[in-house]
Amino acid sequence: MYSLAEENYLKAIYHLEQQTKGEVSTNAIAERMSTKPSSVTDMIRKLADKKLLSYKRYKGALLTSDGRKTAANVIRKHRLWEVFLVEKLNFHWDEVHEIAEQLEHIKSEELISRLDKFLGSPDFDPHGDPIPDKHGNVKRTEKKLLSELNKKQRGVCVGVKESSSDFLQYLDKKKITIGTKVTVLGKEFFDGSMVIQVGRDQFFISKKIAENLYVQTN
Amino acid sequence: MYSLAEENYLKAIYHLEQQTKGEVSTNAIAERMSTKPSSVTDMIRKLADKKLLSYKRYKGALLTSDGRKTAANVIRKHRLWEVFLVEKLNFHWDEVHEIAEQLEHIKSEELISRLDKFLGSPDFDPHGDPIPDKHGNVKRTEKKLLSELNKKQRGVCVGVKESSSDFLQYLDKKKITIGTKVTVLGKEFFDGSMVIQVGRDQFFISKKIAENLYVQTN
């Protein structure tokens, strides 16, 4: 089994790979993990020795399929625990991430399999992120950022990009949650700000908000 | 907050104090933790510096009230998680200890408070052990070992001393669980073995079995 530190590196690299679509740089990993590039070099070497990723000096890291599977499994655990915390323990969706960061490292296949069943095998976590299956496969759905919509387009909120407490609490205040229907009433091309309709309310949102809300249009 | 290693030492010392009713020796701790006495010396120094226990060279360790409270809290978490695993995830009582050993180190007051409520604030874990309250207080009940009973006495099984898989599976085979009524039909003073009645069955048990089953007589 892998150590807590190793699992956290794998998870970080997994997420970064999705953005960069290719090798992940030492500095990017250091940034994401709030650690120093020299520490990253050490760890990446170790993970390469264990065949969890491939690494050539100065060329960045790329997960092997073993590494990708291991990372996906940690993410699966994280998201299942988040569902548990929200659905069963009635935590609010902005309170669960830190606790799930700890719970995701608990080692027991059986535990996760039973937890999954107990929760009704959910497909998404409380923030709308997909839960990988036990083989590490993620069902990708086509979703776009609210900021990509144009005037008069309509979408259903399916997730958040950021899930900081501040952002989630803002959404609550505006009565936006997973499943909420949003219509773009106006879009300002100068600053990307929008006026949107949510239920009976109409209000202004900045580009930053629109860039952190995922919607599905159908 | 305390490290995983520190919490495990505190827990071990807490349990040992209950047996020895006084200072706990370095060797006893080493034995219980499957570690070396020299490692124990290092750690109890550190815990003494942190005022979690008092320690004088060659004189063994004694938890301070801070240390005792911290230990009881870890045990509270362990036992609550065991209840969760058995009651909610349908684990068998012989499968939960190892997983609870990991879960007991998750750090979040709020999590435990909500978990406790979710489980209906149980007083005992699946093995009949009392769950300390949030202040670290344990409700002690008078229970005795089945081996202390004499011929014709009757008791209700309220817990197990050992909770190894082997022992718990033996109990299952004999249909003994928490709440089961047991009557001593015969007791052999030479080897401490007994013949007992459980439901409609009568059978022989060794002293070792009788010494690991707690009963309440009233």
Added chain:
DNA sequence: CACAATATTTAGGGTTGTCTAAAAAAACAT
């Protein structure tokens, strides 16, 4: 292309928690 800026690695350490081997203290036995 050369040089400056940036990214990455290497060298050398620190901390936590573990171990073995040896020294010292305490307990036991005659």
Added chain:
DNA sequence: ATGTTTTTTTAGACAACCCTAAATATTGTG
């Protein structure tokens, strides 16, 4: 009480992870 056995501590080392500072490779710019 003295010698032996057992317990406990000390000394020195190691693995996992992390850090700072310095060296080196890569990238970007004129």
